Amino acid sequence: MIREIEACGERVIALNDADFFGNPRRAADLMRALKGRGSRWQAGVNSREALSDELLELAAESGC
Numbered sequence: 001m002i003r004e005i006e007a008c009g010e011r012v013i014a015l016n017d018a019d020f021f022g023n024p025r026r027a028a029d030l031m032r033a034l035k036g037r038g039s040r041w042q043a044g045v046n047s048r049e050a051l052s053d054e055l056l057e058l059a060a061e062s063g064c
Contacts, residue, residue, distance in 0.1 A: 002033050015043035021055055022046065028055065031062040039063045 005013055020043035021027050034041065040063045050056065 013041040031058040034062040
């Protein structure tokens with residue numbers, strides 16, 4: 001996914017995933033990979049996982 005994001009050349013990205021936090025491990029891995037790249041991104045999340053302080057902190061640090 002990072003290769004696709006880099007290839008598109010955009011700095012603002014909308015991830016078309018209705019439940020981005022549905023797989024918390026995958027979401028965390030992707031957010032760690034996005035950190036420091038200067039991108040801004042958004043995606044849909046469900047309210048249950050959005051209560052995770054760890055995921056929310058990672059989201060903010062990665063440009064969400």
